[in-house]
Amino acid sequence: MARRTKEQAAETREQLLDAAERVFHAKGVSRATLDDIARDAGLTRGAVYWHFDNKTAIFTAMCDRVSLPMQAMLDAQVADPGPDPLGQLTRDGARILCLVANDSRTTRVFEIILFKTELCDVVAEVMAEEAERAARCRRQLSTVLQAAQRLGQIPAHVNCDLAAFALNSYLIGCIREWLELREFNLADQAEWLMQTFYAGLQHAPPPPAKVE
């Protein structure tokens, strides 16, 4: 096959990632073949091996296309907590839920990550990256919650690390269960879901012990 220009090559790379999304979603990451992906993109495995080292490289590149923008959003939130951290956190959580509900690429990639990927020793590098990313996310959430606590939006006895864990769990859980269910409009209920959780934080009972 003939050589393409730089822009054309970059475009086929994107097409390969699009194809990877579809194939991973349809067959699961493990059962997806590099030939499946190439074929779906109208290419051959030669193209795949030219742009990526192996299947793992495709997977991480595909994840980065959706996770990097979301991470940037959280970074901005931490840089400037604003006058109403809890309210802002509510709106941000709802915004993420709406993104999952409405942006098809986000929907598909979240479904792949939550339902169609086996994290195991073989992909230990990816697991380590993911664990680091999740830990950073929790630290950032805890920071924002502490800011809210200083403003009196959350009782002083609440352990912000544990609350950050609960918040993160709730968000992931809602995304996961809604993706599995799909019986109601998540965007419509996103605000209520987040507000209800924060109402719980505001009326939380005193903790039994310190989490470390």
Added chain:
Amino acid sequence: MARRTKEQAAETREQLLDAAERVFHAKGVSRATLDDIARDAGLTRGAVYWHFDNKTAIFTAMCDRVSLPMQAMLDAQVADPGPDPLGQLTRDGARILCLVANDSRTTRVFEIILFKTELCDVVAEVMAEEAERAARCRRQLSTVLQAAQRLGQIPAHVNCDLAAFALNSYLIGCIREWLELREFNLADQAEWLMQTFYAGLQHAPPPPAKVE
């Protein structure tokens, strides 16, 4: 190899399921080989094919060993809501979290289901079963929440179906994130986590629209 007695054969079946837990956990369900499982149990694939049709059959049998007892627990809860449904639900949720934290078999199987299994078209039968089980679980939770609502434990404007979704999501999310994290004692914090969520339900804002 010589024929064993019925009891001995039943025991090797259990050993194969134990081995499947270990191998699925270590390599992921897709990458796990029937030879891996047989070898781990000190047997050969002949034994595997004698007791099970294929890998999917092993997987479902392994899941049933932990999910059936838990389902029975929820059934009992629905059969008799008792005088304090919300409090009972709090204790039940905490009990499930403690089970995940302390019972090693439950821990391992939940890790397999949440992190090391790819639900895709190929295992559509398993997916359909799982969806039905989840739907039933949500219906049961909604029933109990309605009982609590009639007793005034939850505001009348709360949509119990949506609340059941949120509760289920929260539980799954907490299990998932704790399994990934493991940095604190989940059993110690289980009560607080559940009580905080129910405090949110009790102080939930009015809904924006009806979920159907």
Added chain:
DNA sequence: TTAGATACATACACGTATGTTTGTAAACAC
């Protein structure tokens, strides 16, 4: 006591995914 069923082990055939190597036509540098 013996015929058949049971509980596995062993061996084979088949498909299939992977990594690599080679081929090649167009783009680009000069």
Added chain:
DNA sequence: GTGTTTACAAACATACGTGTATGTATCTAA
């Protein structure tokens, strides 16, 4: 205009998992 590099396609070698067929030693029932 020629040489080199790019961006793939095509072909190949290797390995591996699955299902099945077959072998076999023991248990069990009549």
